[in-house]
Amino acid sequence: MATYLDWRPASGDIPTSPGVYRWLDANGRILYVGKAKNLRSRLANYFVALETLPERTRRLVTTARDVQWTVVRNEIEALQLEYTWIQEYSPPFNVRLKDDKSYPFMAVTLADEAPRVMVTRTAKIRGARYFGPYPKVWAVNETIDLMIKVMPIRTCNDSNYRRAMQSGKPCFASQIGKCGGPCSQQVSIAEHRERVNEFVHFMETYDRSIVEKLKRDMLAASEALQFEEAARLRDRVQAFEAVLEKSAVVLADNADADVYGLAHDELAASVQLFTVRRGRVRGVRGWVLDKELEVDDATLMTQILQDVYGAQAQHPAREIVVPQIPDEVDALASVLTQARGSNVRVHTAQRGAKAELLATANRNALEALKQYKLKRTADYVARTEALNDLREALELDEAPLRIECFDVSHLQGTGIVASMVVFEDGLPKKRDYRRFNISESTDDTDSIYQTLMRRLAYLRDDEEQSREQSTKFAYRPQLLLIDGGQPQVAAAQRALNESGVGSIAIAGIAKRLEELWLPDDDFPVILPRASEALFLIQRLRDEAHRFAITAQRASRRRDIRTQLEEVAGLGPARINALLKHFGSVTKLRAATAEEIAEVPGVGPNIAANIVHKLSRK
Structure with a gap:
């Protein structure tokens, strides 16, 4: 194998402008698409001695027979063009999220004459308002069942709705208490629209003031000896409380964030997305993907966000919290801001509730990667x-x-x-x-x-x-x-x-x-x-x-226990306290006599003897 590619372009021929480059094989098939703030600088990383390249990158450049580039005006255009070409050509060496399943959503079809609430796995219903994604279908159905008890809206399909409106007979879902639309013959289209707006508002805000108002009405009905009405209101309160309990509060009430966890090794990457709306976790999604090229965390995170908000058409949150700041983060934030219609901030979290949620997402990603490996091993x-x-x-x-x-x-x-x-x-x-x-x-x-x-x-x-x-x-x-x-x-x-x-x-x-x-x-x-x-x-x-x-x-731990047992006045209980206090053998060896003396049961004399004993090793 030759040390260098014999067909590589001269360095001076490659522009220093921002742009998008494409590696092509002998048949003109696009193998890889990438972007760069400086094309010459980026491509120079490929045109080095082949034996110094990682194996996957070496396989790419030796398979390719040509590299082409397109100059753009700025990083935002480079990001958009890179995404467009990845979606159009599906290059085999680019990372793409391939979920093994589609996730269920709750959708309210606001564009309909009488909007209905439904479970769907498609995000392309015209004029629909989506909630989720949910981890399982039963979780969506359970939420819908609870909500229509307190805010009864339409659930029947379109054919049953039209038949009921033409015949004047309630739809089947209404007859069994599962539909509260105009097809139930109990509310008008205008009244139903008001209920739908309340339904959507609650799912968006989880506003507890609705529950408090119902409680006040329930007490008033009870005091007026209207016990049947009070019982009906009590059931509505319980249903609202059940919905609220199933959506854990993790951030402030006004928080609107997508929190990503990431874990990867040489062969695969695991991604977990926690969707937080109004401070509550509204959905969790996960992917495991095989990595074709060795890429760093920043590049991997950029490609993940492009796929989620581009190919999968997910609406970006106001905040996107990631474990690693993506490449060209300002350009990426500008693209997402255009998609959202308002400002989007892409950042990481170092402390506080968001950092804790980010750590949880990372732990879930690591566990998903382990489960993926175990599943393959069991095959x-x-x-x-x-x-x-x-x-x-x-x-x-x-x-x-x-x-x-x-x-x-x-x-x-x-x-x-x-x-x-x-x-x-x-x-x-x-x-x-x-x-x-x-x-x-x-x-x-x-x-x-x-x-x-x-x-x-x-x-x-x-x-x-x-x-x-x-x-x-x-x-x-x-x-x-x-x-x-x-x-x-x-x-x-x-x-x-x-x-x-x-x-x-x-x-x-x-x-x-x-x-x-x-x-x-x-x-x-x-x-x-x-x-x-x-x-x-x-x-x-x-x-x-x-x-x-x-x-x-374990060997180091046993070794230090043997040494500590030789110190007069130290028994198993005090040795355990020392190891627990410092957390590691390294920290204990580096501790001063004053720091050791702070451990309960260990006085200045024993601490001095411990330092003397450990310093002799």
Whole structure:
């Protein structure tokens, strides 16, 4: 492979103006659309030595045969043109939100002669006022059922409405108490319109003054001995209260915000949107998308907002709270302001109620990403495909039914712990997880060598294997994965050679994840971006890293407990109080005697002895 693209344009030919650029393949198909404040500066990032580019970007530029650009006057025009072309051409390397489901809304058809309230999944009904989205259909139906008890408006479909108005007989929904429109023969069209306006006003504002007025009327009816009317008003109050309770207050009453949570890794991104109107969470939506190119949080956030308020036509809120300020935020805010018809502010939150809601959205996004991974892992077909893809990519004789992955964790060269996680048939087998404490090591390669020598000692020969593995390890692995590149793989291969164990496949997981390094190979094995094998490798790497970090922290905690137990006057209760007070071993080691003495039960003398003891390590 050549180091540079032989067809790249001369730097001086690329303008320094704002604009939109397009990468095209040999057939003229648009592969990627991007925008830039300075086209020359942005495109220069692509025309560098190919081996320095991330794998996905390298795949883009090597697939392309041409790059074209269009100059615009400002960043706002660049943003609009980029969005238009992404929607028109659907470039395969652009991030696009592909929800696996459509969300239900409550809609009030204000353009109709007699507006109706209904559940819908389309946002294109002419003249309709929408509320939501709701997480489930039953949540919309429940809200409608409660609301029509206190503000009865039309719920029947158009054909039933026309039939009832022509025949003079109430519609079926009205006969069972589910419709309060003119088709019930109880209200006029004008009276019904007033009810609809009240209905919409309450759903927009959640104004509690309506409830307070109903309570006053109920008391007045009771005092006048009109008990049936009082009971009817009581039922309406209870229905209103139920609607209010189901919409949690999270911000000030006048708050109108869309709050985004984001969690992503090398392969996928999870987005959560909390829709807040009048201080209440009115809807929650979520997406998980596969990432084709490695993009930073700011770029990813820009593309998400473009898709939500462009392709999905969602009406932007007055405030859009995001975990990361998007690229060209001022231009993006101007575009959203035009779509809303009034000022839109795009910002992040550092403190207060909005920051708390943002943190909640981020936690939900992280949980959704975890659930997405677990769902893919549980798919038997996907696991089988992943193992077969690995077999082909690594040229193995059989699919690696047992894979052991190793990682090393330490704190500035101390407290070295290596982890071994095991996947069988594509699933974690936690009872076979092992950790290896390493007392002395020169570097990570030496740690890997020591770890593999200790692990492979249990595979010396068949007789010893059957006797010792029953308590230490399960059967022989088909693949050993090392978290690292060529140096770590070489150390693992050296351990395998010196152990006297027969041939076992070894591969190293490079930081870019798509690259698997094999012993003595000058070039890595590249896994397809969307392959199940790559997803499995990522899970193995992440699990090994998590287990190593957990084991290393536990080792440090046990180590400091041993030291503290040697201090006169310190028992288990005071040691627990110390660790709880400082929260981490690092903070305790860095604390002064005065800070330690503030812990209940620890006086100045004991604090001085603790500092002396810990400073000797």
